[in-house]
Amino acid sequence: MGLVPFAAFVGLFLIWPAVSLFRLAVRPTRNSNISAMREAVTGSYLDSFLYTIKLSFLSALLGAICGTFLTAAVMRVERPAWVRQAVSSFAGVAANLGGIPLAFAFLAALGTQGLVTKALSWFGIDLIGAGFTISNFAGITLVYLYFQIPLMFLVTLPAFEGLRPTWREAAANLGAGPTRYWRHIGLPILAPALLGGFLLLFANAFSAYATAYALSSGGARLIPVQIRFFLQGNTITGKDNLGYAMAAWMIILMIAVMGAYLLLRKRAEQWQR
C-alpha cells in the first residue's frame, strides 16, 4: 500500500517510456518491409553495435583491471590515513563525471593543441603523428577510463574491505603462504565482486551518451549517438523506428548485463555474512 506513490512514479516516468519504446520499435512502417528490430542489427547498424560493444568491453576490461589494482594499492596504504579517504571521495566524483567537462579536460590535455601533447612533443614523442586522437577508438577508450577506473574502485573497495584478516591468518595456519592465499582464498572470494564490477562498467560504457557526443567525430559511430541521430529533438527523420529499435536492443542488453551483475552481487553479499 505504501509503495503506491513509488510504483506510480517509477511506472509513469521509467517503465511506461521503456514499454513505449518497444511498442514504437515493433510498430509496422510503410517505407520498409523488414521490422526495425531486425534492421537495427543488420549491416552498418550491426557494425555500430559491434563497435560499441568492442569499445565498452575494452574500456570495462581495462577499467576493471586498473581499478582493481588501484583498490588493492589503496588498501595497503594505512599510514597517511587521508590517502584512502581522499581517493574514495575523488572516485565518487570522477565516477559520475562525464559529458562535456570530461571531454573538455581531455581535449585540453591530449587534443592537437593539448598540454600533454605539447609536453610529449618536447620529449620527441609525436602523439598525433602516431595516429592518436582523442576521438578515435583508443582515444575514446582512454577518456572513458577516467570514469571507469573510479567506478571499479567504488565497487571493489567494500569487497576488499570485506576480506577478513582472519581468513588470511587461517589460511597461513593451514599452510598457505601469500601467493597461495590469493590464489585459493582471496581472489575466489573477490571474484563475484570483480566480475560484477566488470559488468557494471560494461553497461556504464555502453550507455554513456554525453561523453560520446562531446567527442563528436569518433563518438558518432557509438549506438547512443546513433539513436540521437535518428530521433533528433522533435524532427522526424523517417527512420525513427530504427532509433527506437536501437534503444530497445540497448535495454535488452542492459537487462542481461545488469541482471547478471545483481546475481553476482547477491552471491558476494551472502558470503559476507
Add this chain to the structure above:
Amino acid sequence: MATLTNRLKTPLWAWVVITLAAIFFVLPMLAMARFAFQRVPVALLGRNTLFDRWTLDGLVDMFRDPDFRPALWLSLRISVLTVALTLLVMLPTALWVNVQAPRLRSMVETATLLPYVIPPIALVVGAGGAFRDLAPWFLRSDYCLVPFYAVLAMPFTFRSLDTGLRSIDLKTLIEASRSLGAPPTTTLLRVVVPNISSALLGTIFLTITVVLGEFTIASLLLKPTLPLYMSYSQGRNPQGALGLAILLLALTTLLFFAATRLRRRGADRKMIRIGAMP
C-alpha cells in the same frame, strides 16, 4: 577483545600505482584549468610564458552573456523541484520499507537500480514517444525534466535515505513516540526527521549533483539548462565554457564531499555493502 593487528609497511608497488593514477586523473584537470584561465596558446607555452596572462576574463564574459542567467536559473529551479519531488516520493517509500515492509526492501532497492537498465538516452527517447501523443504540453514545458531527473537520481537517493534510516532503530523510535502520545505527523517531523537529518541533507546534495551534471535528457528535449548552455557556448567562448565546467565540477565535488561526509557520520559502516552502487 581488541586484537592488535600487524602494521604492514606499504609496499612500493602500491605507491607506484597510486602515483600513476594521480597523474592520470589530475593532468586533464590541470590542462583544462590552464586553458580556461590562461591566454597563451599552447604552441607558445614555455618556461618563460608559464605564468603569463592568467585571467578570469573568459568566465567574466560568460557571466555577462544574456543567455547565461536564464540557463543558471532554469537549472536552479529544476534542482529545487527535483529535490522536492525526490523527498516527496522517496522518503515515504524508504520509511515504508523500513517500518512496514522490510521484506520488500530488496525488491524496492532493485527497482531503484532500474535507471541503470534503462539508460538516459533510452529513457528520453521512450519518454518522447510515450508523451508526444498523450500529453504534448508536458514535453513542451521546461519542467518536464524534473521527474526524469528524480528517476535518474533514484539509485543514489534511495540508498542514502535507506542507509540513514537503517542506522537508527526506526521502529522502536516510532513506537516510543506513539506510546508517548505523539500523532503520526509529529512523530515524523520531530522524531524521525531530526534523526536522519544528515541522510536527508546527503540526499539533497546528491540530487543537486545529478541535476547539475545531466546532459543527455536536456539535450534531446532541447531544454536550455546549464550543462547544455556550456556545450553550446563552447564555440563562442571556449575559455568561458571551460571555466564554467571547472566551476560546476568544483561545486559538484563540494556537494559530493559533503554528502559522503554526512553519510559516513550518519551510517553504520557495516551497512555499506559489497558492490555498492556509487
Add this chain to the structure above:
Amino acid sequence: MSHPKDMYFESVTKTFDATVALENFSLTVRSGELLTLLGPSGCGKTTALRIAAGFERPDTGRVLVGAVDITNQPPHLRQMGMVFQSYSLFPHLSVIDNVTFGLRMKRVASQEQRMRGLRMLELVRMEGLTDRLPHQLSGGQQQRVALARALATQPDVLLLDEPLSALDAKVRAEVRDEIRTLTTRLGTTTVFVTHDQEEALGISDRICVMNKGIVEQVGSPTEIYDHPRSSFVADFVGELNRIRLGGVDLVVRPEQVILDNCHTADTGGEIVATSFHGSFMRYQVRLDDGQAVTAIAKHTPGSGMRAGTRVTVKIGDEKHERSV
C-alpha cells in the same frame, strides 16, 4: 602422527607503539595438555597466542616447539592449528573443503584428504552437513567446523583464540565440552585464550593468569582458585569479599560465608537482596557496621531466606583467610 612436543615461550617481550603487550613472558606448554591463558582484555594473552602462530614477531625472546626455534618461521610453515573468535571459515568453500584445505596445502592425496576430512567432521558431529556453505551454518556449527579444520592437519599445537565468545550460553557450553573431549582424545597440545574465568576453570588442565603483559600465576584450576598467589588472581578468578572482621582484614569467597538466622556472638547483618540460581542462592548482606558481603548457599527445598531477614555471618574455611 607428529610427535608430541612441549612448546616454550622464552622471555618474550612485545611492544606496540608505546604499549607493552608482553613483558619477559616465559611459559612452558606441556605436550598433550590444555593450557588456558586467562586475563582481562589487554593483558597480552592474545598477543602471546599470535606470537605462537607467527602473526606477530616478538621484539626479544624466543618461541620453541620441542628443540626447534620457530621464532622467525613464517606462519604458513609452522605446524599450528588455530580457531578464531568467529567468521574464520572460508565463505566460498563447503564445509568439507574448509576442513581439507590444510591437507590440500600440504599436497595430501585427494582420496586421503576426503577420508581424513570426513573423519574430522564425524569427530565434531558435523558429518551430515559436509556440503553446506559456511553462511548456512549456525555459529556453533561454524566453530565446530573451524575446530575440525584446525585439527585435520594434526598440528603440533592447537591455538584457540576466544573461540566461544561469539556463541550464546547454551551452545557455548556444548562447544566447550566438545573441545575438551576432542583434544583429550587426540592428545593435542592446546593453548586456549579467554577472559572468562568460569570457562577457564571448566576446561583447563592448567591456567596461566595474566595481567598487563605479565604472568601472575600458573597452576591447575583448583590451585588457582583455592590458592591465588596475588590479589589480582584472587579477584579475577571467582568472586571475592573483602571485609574487616574483629580488626582483621579478610578475603573470602562467597561460598565460604555462612549465614545463620539464629543469633550468636558473631557479626550480625541483614539480607538486602536475594537471587535464585537453581542449585544455589545468592545473598547480598549488609553488615551492621555498613560493610557489604555476598554469600552463596547451596539450595535445598525450604532453605531459602528472604530479603529483610536478620542473620549472623560466619566465615567457614579458616585456611582461606589471609590479609592482603
